[in-house]
Amino acid sequence: xxxxxxxxxxxxxxxxxxxxxxxxxxxxxxxxxxxxxxxxxxxxxxxxxxxxxxxxxxxxxxxxxxxxxxxxxxxxxxxxxxxxxxxxxxxxxxxxxxxxxxxxxxxxxxxxxxxxxxxxxxxxx
Amino acid sequence: xxxxxxxxxxxxxxxxxxxxxxxxxxxxxxxxxxxxxxxxxxxxxxxxxxxxxxxxxxxxxxxxxxxxxxxxxxxxxxxxxxxxxxxxxxxxxxxxxxxxxxxxxxxxxxxxxxxxxxxxxxxxxxxxxxxxxxxxxxxxxxxxxxxxxxxxxxxxxxxxxxxxxxxxxxxxxxxxxxxxxxxxxxxxxxxxxxxxxxxxxxxxxxxxxxxxxxxxxxxxxxxxxxxxxxxxxxxxxxxxxxxxxxxxxxxxxxxxxxxxxxxxxxxxxxxxxx
Numbered sequence: 001x002x003x004x005x006x007x008x009x010x011x012x013x014x015x016x017x018x019x020x021x022x023x024x025x026x027x028x029x030x031x032x033x034x035x036x037x038x039x040x041x042x043x044x045x046x047x048x049x050x051x052x053x054x055x056x057x058x059x060x061x062x063x064x065x066x067x068x069x070x071x072x073x074x075x076x077x078x079x080x081x082x083x084x085x086x087x088x089x090x091x092x093x094x095x096x097x098x099x100x101x102x103x104x105x106x107x108x109x110x111x112x113x114x115x116x117x118x119x120x121x122x123x124x125x
Numbered sequence: 126x127x128x129x130x131x132x133x134x135x136x137x138x139x140x141x142x143x144x145x146x147x148x149x150x151x152x153x154x155x156x157x158x159x160x161x162x163x164x165x166x167x168x169x170x171x172x173x174x175x176x177x178x179x180x181x182x183x184x185x186x187x188x189x190x191x192x193x194x195x196x197x198x199x200x201x202x203x204x205x206x207x208x209x210x211x212x213x214x215x216x217x218x219x220x221x222x223x224x225x226x227x228x229x230x231x232x233x234x235x236x237x238x239x240x241x242x243x244x245x246x247x248x249x250x251x252x253x254x255x256x257x258x259x260x261x262x263x264x265x266x267x268x269x270x271x272x273x274x275x276x277x278x279x280x281x282x283x284x285x286x287x288x289x290x291x292x293x294x295x296x297x298x299x300x301x302x303x304x305x306x307x308x309x310x311x312x313x314x315x316x317x318x319x320x321x322x323x324x325x326x327x328x329x330x331x332x333x334x335x336x337x338x339x340x341x342x343x344x345x346x347x348x349x350x351x352x353x354x355x356x357x358x359x360x361x362x363x364x365x366x367x368x369x370x371x372x373x374x375x376x377x378x379x380x381x382x383x384x385x386x387x388x389x390x391x392x393x394x395x396x397x398x399x
Contacts, residue, residue: 102294
């Protein structure tokens with residue numbers, strides 16, 4: 001499995017990486033903002049099994065990134081889990097409308113992130 | 126200071142007698158971990174002090190209840206294991222809607238509901254996928270042994286960590302309101318559920334026949350004899366068309382032959398034999 005991790009915090013990416021590694025996922029590509037995420041997606045021909053994406057990031061926010069991904073055919077079906085401390089209802093709704101597959105609020109327990117990933121992938125089968 | 130063997134055996138016996146829950150030998154750490162906060166709350170420095178009090182007041186009192194509640198496993202999440210709820214939505218409810226069309230009733234019991242994630246999941250699915258049930262008499266009974274967890278379930282207030290567990294984002298925004306750091310289940314959903322304290326091992330008063338019984342991840346804590354006694358009572362509440370759902374890792378092998386199982390993908394549903 002191949003995953004794109006997008007978060008401007010190195011610590012958060014480390015935490016998420018650890019969760020992914022416990023799940024046996026080793027092919028992890030990292031991006032520190034939305035713009036870089038789009039570059040990585042193009043570079044890899046959108047060939048990822050899923051993506052974890054923060055919302056508040058410099059250069060390009062997670063929501064804008066999400067809209068960009070969903071606007072191209074290659075990105076239409078990519079499971080994207082927003083992983084963010086933005087936890088207001090209207091913002092969660094905005095992410096869903098923009099095409100988020102699921103939403104995890106920080107702080108999270110590692111096992112909860114894992115279970116969100118699993119259920120998202122199960123739903124997207 | 127860790128719990129000594131004598132105190133461990135005392136707690137082990139107490140919990141087995143009062144709640145039918147088996148704590149295996151070697152689980153001293155579990156008792157220590159769960160009872161330390163109860164000991165401190167009651168003014169004791171350690172678990173031994175608390176156990177001493179339990180021994181002195183052998184009649185059922187508040188402390189006994191606190192100990193039993195602390196030792197009851199409350200591990201739960203919304204949409205736990207997902208697949209049983211997919212079967213509930215795609216197979217069980219559509220089938221019962223057809224079969225119960227004449228009476229327009231649907232009775233569901235979530236036994237050992239803990240802090241309410243299971244009955245609220247059931248309510249969300251019904252509300253979300255079956256608008257036609259708005260004109261039916263739908264009842265969801267949610268029971269648990271522990272009063273404290275039932276109070277939490279009734280309140281419908283969940284932390285951010287709790288809504289992170291299994292709850293799809295769309296359901297979260299649709300059926301919860303946010304207040305500070307908490308997520309509160311919306312009133313119409315809360316009103317769909319009746320919460321009641323019930324010890325599965327004791328006599329079940331006021332229970333009626335059910336269409337669907339969720340008794341998931343609780344039988345594992347009982348010995349075979351207790352399991353049989355509970356399942357005998359469960360069977361009496363089931364009709365021909367009723368469904369019983371157990372935890373994903375639970376089975377009835379070597380426990381009872383009173384049920385037939387029907388497999389849907391990864392989910393085993395049980396029906397009573399006649």
